[in-house]
Amino acid sequence: MGASVRALRALLLLAGFYLLGLAMLAVLAGVDWAAALWAPSSLAVKLYVVSALLAVPIVRGMFMLRTPKDDAAHGVLVTDAQEPRLWQEVRELAAQVGTRAPDEIRLTADMNASVSEEARFLGLLGGTRRLHLGLPLVSGLTEAQLRAVLAHEMGHYGNADTRLSAITVRGRVQVARTIAHFEERAGGKVAKERARQERKNEKKLAKGKKAKEVDTTGVGLTYRSMAKVYKAYGHFYLRATLAGSRRQELAADLAAARIAGRDATASALREIPALDSAHDFYMNAYATLGVGAGLLPPPGEVFGGIRHLLAARAGELAELRRELPTEPASPYDSHPPIAERVARLEALPDDGRASEPAGPALGLLADPGAALVAVEQASLTPEALRLRRVDWPELVHVSMTAHFAQEAEPLRRATAEVTDGDGSLDALLNALDLGVGWEIADRLPKSDQAGAAKGRAAREFARPVLRRGLSRMVAGELIDRGAARWELSWSESASLRMPPGHEDDLPAALDAAVADHPDTAPLRRLLATV
Amino acid sequence: MSMEVTRVIVIAVAVAVGVLVYRRIAGAPPSRGAAAAAREAEALGLLPASRQNTMVSGPDPELERALAAAAARGDWEPAARLLAATRERRDWQRRTRYADLLGDAAAEGDGAWLDAWEAARPDDPDAAVVRASSTISLAWLLRGGAWAKDTSAEQFAGFHRVLARSRDEIARAAELVPDDxxxxxxxxxxxxxxxxxxxxxxxxxxxxxxxxxxxxxxxTGALQYWYAKWRGSKELAERFTEEAAAAAPLGTLLKALPLIAWWEHHDDDAKAADFRSPRLVALVDAALADVAAAPPDHPNVPGVRHLLAYYLTRQGRFEAALEQFRLVDGYVGAFPWSCYSDPGAVYCRWRDTAVRGARRGR
Structure with missing residues (x-):
């Protein structure tokens, strides 16, 4: 099959995607027309109602086929004057790929780089081209690697030999996007319904009535079933075009290798999954660590802080680079598995470009620090922007202290209930000495198995829970007295720094306090020396 | 007329469906044969499921008294006397059995009697061996009996933590009685x-x-280790039982080991004919001869009788099965019944099958 035949088929398939809605409406209309002619009028009226109900999501669905506008442009727009080196680099790459350079470059907070096009005329014609460049990605790549990534992305739109096959790519993006949009819409309906029912329940509870189970089955059903129809067509579309798309991906890889060098392209591909998981981890464990305590890292560090993590965990990253995903990321992903792409690239003959200088890609920006701050301003929500900014060590100390206090809360409350006091550490230690520790432990949250256990087994289930709560309360006490402090580490978990000797003696002291014959003396001695 | 017939048929079908559904939901009532067999068993002086002792495998008044004293009054002295006697007589098999059962009892309750025993006699070698046993038992209580995939991280953590404690206790017990x-x-x-x-x-x-x-x-303990579900394989387990059975003199009960491994590997999907294969009949005969030659006070004789009773029933040798059942009736804390959640009911089902079969055979 020649390139033009393939492209024609892709065009028909894409057109079919739009015709699907019209065809379904035509079927409904046909049924109604037949009913009007031959069915008794009572049945015909019922049919009209049913077909009208079915037509609503179809019609709305057809409007949804338009590319949602909101995801077209986001991030910080940078002009030629602001980032001359970046623009120059991008223009050169576009020229080498043989395509029109993007009209806009936008810096984003994603671990990603993408070239998008504001499609016109049902996605058949191109429009404004945008390059979205995620600063976290830029932070993790060398200049040569970034060049490889951009060359690959632009290659999708500009493979001059297969000019029409761009329709396939564009069609696939469109199909995947439409399906995602449908599902989001159905999901949104469910979320809305859930929120509505929960609000209702809250009101009921406030009036002292029993709340109903939140039930969202059936909500968004018409949208879900529409999504199903389009999804089925989408699968068909993908099956019909996938082999070609994968070939194109590999061709884009080859183009990138030609432009940016074999080794830079292969290493960029190895780098991306590693950076992806590092980014997820960084956002969870560092950037948003303090959100519960109302804190964010200093300006520019929310997305830029990943630099410290990448520098400190070189060994783990090397590990990740070795284990490449052998499965495609999603069924709609036209990319062959990364392992396969890397293997093909690394099988190319050596182009002698491995020794080219590899400065950090952030160096392409005029002022990386200012760019990171600007991206933060553009992508954080107003609520997030109002959080207090503190430096990293303080952020870790305050957040972890708050986190521990929260973990100690059930034990504090149980102690207060049993001893009829304030639930302080002192009250807990006295209670342990008096042998009521197990009564307190009994009030802590339990698993099913722990709840079902009796006698000694129940105590063994409770012991680690009690010990953990006690250790949290002891840590809180040491921190309050200024004797302990949480310490930030970019290479491992945060750790609680204690006075010399305490770290070694504390585990045994905690064990003794929750033993069958509790002995709080070692713990009291430790606390007395600070 | 045809309308009438149709109506009758429809009603009959509806009633039949109703009965079927009801029995599906409520469980089939015991068949007349089973109820009759249970009555026959009772007439022979055999006990109903509700009166079967699930803790031990056969009558042992001294042990039962010691367990009862510990459970009811926290009185550890009968247990202490019992174990001291096994040590003095160097009756190691009985000592293992008693320490095992007393350890189970100490793990299931609050174990206060064992604490009291240790407090009264800090270096008692018998308390030490029960302590090790009870810690192991407690570890298994925390783990539960499910497959690893159905056991929670919390259960495994407790299991490993408590089981780790048993190592020192085992070493201490071994030090206190080096020959045991x-x-x-x-x-x-x-x-x-x-x-x-x-x-x-x-x-x-x-x-x-x-x-x-x-x-x-x-x-039997080591056999567990050699099963595929722990650290061995079907082949290793079978080799272990065959070698042990071949090497053991008559009267040691070890000829019964291959039957235990067979149950582990085949019982779930064995057909009636599999039980009557010449090889299995020969294995059962060898175990019967072994029991007959064993000293009557061998502590594991009742356990092997339970095993034989099961296999003899499955082989249709009802008279011989009934003979074994009669010797151990009233106690069901034995393999294979203890592998089920209601050992008494399973035991009575097979026993009553033997009773019925024996009557028909006469």
Whole structure:
């Protein structure tokens, strides 16, 4: 099959995607027309109602086929004057790929780089081209690697030999996007319904009535079933075009290798999954660590802080680079598995470009620090922007202290209930000495198995829970007295720094306090020396 | 007229469906045969399921008294006397059995009687061996009996934490009575739980067999280790039982081991004919001869009788089965019944099958 035949088929398939809605409406209309002619009028009226109900999501669905506008442009727009080196680099790459350079470059907070096009005329014609460049990605790549990534992305739109096959790519993006949009819409309906029912329940509870189970089955059903129809067509579309798309991906890889060098392209591909998981981890464990305590890292560090993590965990990253995903990321992903792409690239003959200088890609920006701050301003929500900014060590100390206090809360409350006091550490230690520790432990949250256990087994289930709560309360006490402090580490978990000797003696002291014959003396001695 | 007939048929079908659905939901009532067999069993002086003791495998008044005294009054002295006697007589098989059962009892309750025993006699070697046993038992209570995939992280954490404690206690018990194989028999349990390598298991096995080469409880414990579900394989388990059965003199009960391994590997999907295969009949005959030759006070004789009673019933040798059932009736704390959640009911079902079969055969 020649390139033009393939492209024609892709065009028909894409057109079919739009015709699907019209065809379904035509079927409904046909049924109604037949009913009007031959069915008794009572049945015909019922049919009209049913077909009208079915037509609503179809019609709305057809409007949804338009590319949602909101995801077209986001991030910080940078002009030629602001980032001359970046623009120059991008223009050169576009020229080498043989395509029109993007009209806009936008810096984003994603671990990603993408070239998008504001499609016109049902996605058949191109429009404004945008390059979205995620600063976290830029932070993790060398200049040569970034060049490889951009060359690959632009290659999708500009493979001059297969000019029409761009329709396939564009069609696939469109199909995947439409399906995602449908599902989001159905999901949104469910979320809305859930929120509505929960609000209702809250009101009921406030009036002292029993709340109903939140039930969202059936909500968004018409949208879900529409999504199903389009999804089925989408699968068909993908099956019909996938082999070609994968070939194109590999061709884009080859183009990138030609432009940016074999080794830079292969290493960029190895780098991306590693950076992806590092980014997820960084956002969870560092950037948003303090959100519960109302804190964010200093300006520019929310997305830029990943630099410290990448520098400190070189060994783990090397590990990740070795284990490449052998499965495609999603069924709609036209990319062959990364392992396969890397293997093909690394099988190319050596182009002698491995020794080219590899400065950090952030160096392409005029002022990386200012760019990171600007991206933060553009992508954080107003609520997030109002959080207090503190430096990293303080952020870790305050957040972890708050986190521990929260973990100690059930034990504090149980102690207060049993001893009829304030639930302080002192009250807990006295209670342990008096042998009521197990009564307190009994009030802590339990698993099913722990709840079902009796006698000694129940105590063994409770012991680690009690010990953990006690250790949290002891840590809180040491921190309050200024004797302990949480310490930030970019290479491992945060750790609680204690006075010399305490770290070694504390585990045994905690064990003794929750033993069958509790002995709080070692713990009291430790606390007395600070 | 035809309308009438149709109506009758429809009603009949509806009633039949209703009955079927009801029985599906409520469970089939015991068939008339089963109820009659239960009455016959009662007439023979055999006990109903509700009166079967699930803790032990056969009558042992002294042990039952010791268990009852500990449970009811926290009185540890009968237990202490019982174990001291086994030590003085160097009756290691009985010592293992008693320490095992007393340990179970101490783990299931609050274990206060064991604490009191240790407080009263800090260096008592008998309390030490019960302590090790009860810690192991407690570890297994925390784990539960489900497959690993259905066991929670919390259960595993508790299991490993408590099982780790048993290691020192086992070592201490072994130090206090150096000739006693019991602590080493108990060491097989951490070997299972922690997945000791085969070398380590061979070391434990040597410690045991140097002290008592034909210890029945040690063999059934080690067999667990050699099953595929723990650290061995079907082949290793079968080789272990065959070698032990071949090497053991008559009267040591070890000829019954292959029957235990057969149950583990085949019982779930065995057909009636499989039980009557010449090989299995020969295995049962060998075990019968072994029991007949065993000293009547061998502590594991009742356990083997339960096993034989089951196999003889499955082989349609009802008279012989009934003979075994009569000798152990009233106690069901034995393999294979203890593998089910309601050992008494399973036991009575097979016993009553034997009763019915024996009557028909007469």
């Amino acid at each position: 194989p019991t602590p080493y028999v108990f060491e097989i349990r951490p070997a299972l739980g922690f997945g000791y390598p085969h070398d380590e298991m061979h070391r434990i096995w040597k410690e045991i067999t140097n002290r008592d080469p034909y210890h029945f409880g040690a063999h």
